[in-house]
Amino acid sequence: MMTNWTSYFREQLPEIVAELRTYVEMESPTHNKQAVDRLGLLIAERFRELGCRIERLPQETYGDQLRIEYGEGDEQILVLGHFDTVKEIGTLAKEPWREEDGRLYGPGTYDMKAGIVFAYFALRAIISHKLPLRKKLVFFWNTDEEIGSVSSEQLIRQEAARSKYTLVLEPAAGDGSLKTSRKGGGEFFLTATGRAAHAGNDHALGVNAIEELAHHVLAIQSFTDYAKGTTLSVGTIKGGSVSNVVPDWATADIDVRVQSHDEAERITRLMNELSPVLAGAELKLAGGIAKPPMERTDGTAKLFSLAQEQARLEGFELTECGVGGTSDGNFAADAGCPTLDGLGPVGDGAHASHEHVVVDAIPGRMAVLLRLLTTL
Ligand SMILES: [Zn+2]
Structure with a gap:
């Protein structure tokens, strides 16, 4: 040719x-x-x-x-x-x-x-x-x-x-x-639920879902490992209704990128190991690494x-x-x-x-x- x-x-x-x-x-x-x-x-x-x-x-x-x-x-x-x-x-x-x-x-x-x-x-x-x-x-x-x-x-x-x-x-x-x-990559969706209460009268009775989620936001960001090509970015957070109600709900969308199958497994495991920090709070995880590297x-x-x-x-x-x-x-x-x-x-x-x-x-x-x- x-x-x-x-x-x-x-x-x-x-x-x-x-x-x-x-x-x-x-x-x-x-x-x-x-x-x-x-x-x-x-x-x-x-x-x-x-x-x-x-x-x-x-x-x-x-x-x-x-x-x-x-x-x-x-x-x-x-x-x-x-x-x-x-x-x-x-x-x-x-x-x-x-x-x-x-x-x-x-x-x-x-x-x-x-x-x-x-x-x-x-x-x-x-x-x-x-x-x-x-x-x-x-x-x-x-x-x-x-x-x-x-x-x-x-x-x-x-x-x-x-x-x-x-x-x-x-x-x-x-x-x-x-x-x-x-x-490779994908999205995780992490939702925290707590207990609603009057922020003034019943503060102690509430379980603040935003506070719960905040602990995990910091943990998730720390899973990033540039040397291994792994990044996690909490891209959105939403939660609560009005300021005088202790929020019973908060959720975050997380972008994940990984360079190797090993890292995909590590991140999937870490995400699934997240557990509630506050007494009475619950966590629900959805999504995952849909595209393999x-x-x-x-x-x-x-x-x-x-x-x-x-x-x-x-x-x-x-x-x-x-x-x-x-x-x-x-x-x-x-x-x-x-x-x-x-x-x-x-x-x-x-x-x-x-x-x-x-x-x-x-x-x-x-x-x-x-x-x-x-x-x-
Ligand atoms: Zn294209």
């Missing part, structure tokens, strides 16, 4: 950008099934035109999941991405699609409609150049990543478990690095060095990093599949109003993707 694919995709940029614009202008917030399905239909149609086998996996609440196959063989490569966004309908009116200073702005450009567009054009190039594949390709585009993949987690795990590799088209890290590890395994390291080799053939150096945020790559890796994440666009501003993709970086990313799809 002697072609310089970077220049090939550079020539195709106008068409790639136009396709991304089409996707972005079809807003697809996770909770709007109708809107998500509308974009799903378009994506399915595009891949169908390339000769792919399309499976729509119907969902009641969220958009239908798309499983798309190309090629033959017992072994497969899983390509993962999502086409739901966190941006509500109407965001486009306030933050319209625009090209400015070599950047493509608009809701969902970077996270991660560009990634799906990359996959489409890479596959189209593979087909038009009759490049042989060594494995079957399975594209899995899900519709509820932004809320934790509630209806697609099991499907992703099953697909990853029967795949040789998983390539995730989520955005790259800021400097273009691929993501070879991600923290994506650890940098030997398989991941090997896969990354293969990607690096392919980038060098295109004349650039790929770097890797670990990040705190999670993706569906966490589930794929937890299913035992070597997973390379962050193969999507370079840019910035996921979930923010300055969300954008850097145009100049697109051809190189797509070249590496095409090379991985044909050489793995």
Whole structure:
């Protein structure tokens, strides 16, 4: 394969950008099934035109999941991405699609409609150049990543478990690095109950739920261990009704991130060991570490060095990093599949109003993707 694919995709940029614009202008917030399905239909149609086998996996609440196959063989490569966004309908009116200073702005450009567009054009190039594949390709585009993949987690795990590799088209890290590890994480919800009483007349009869919770807030914050990559942050607290009533209720939401399975176990144990400090108070814990950490395994390291080799053939150096945020790559890796994440666009501003993709970086990313799809 002697072609310089970077220049090939550079020539195709106008068409790639136009396709991304089409996707972005079809807003697809996770909770709007109708809107998500509308974009799903378009994506399915595009891949169908390339000769792919399309499976729509119907969902009641969220958009239908798309499983798309190309090629033959017992072994497969899983390509993962999502086409739901966190941006509500109407965001486009306030933050319209625009090209400015070599950047493509608009809701969902970077996270991660560009990634799906990359996959489409890479596959189209593979087909038009009759490049042989060594494995079957399975594209899995899900519709509820932004809320934790509630209806697609099991499907992703099953697909990853029967795949040789998983390539995730989520955005790259800021400097273009691929993501070879991600923290795992989740949310805990801790509720304290006490006994209400008149704060003036019956202070001694009350059990102050806020006081009870305060002890645990400090304990939970102290479970953080930066050296091990573990963080806990009490993000909200609520409780009580009015100042002259001893509160019988208080609750806290806690964000947790862990880098290893060992730490996930340690934190889960510590959280479950919290017990009431005040006589008469009760504690209830809900939630947990829903996303397992994506650890940098030997398989991941090997896969990354293969990607690096392919980038060098295109004349650039790929770097890797670990990040705190999670993706569906966490589930794929937890299913035992070597997973390379962050193969999507370079840019910035996921979930923010300055969300954008850097145009100049697109051809190189797509070249590496095409090379991985044909050489793995
Ligand atoms: Zn994403």
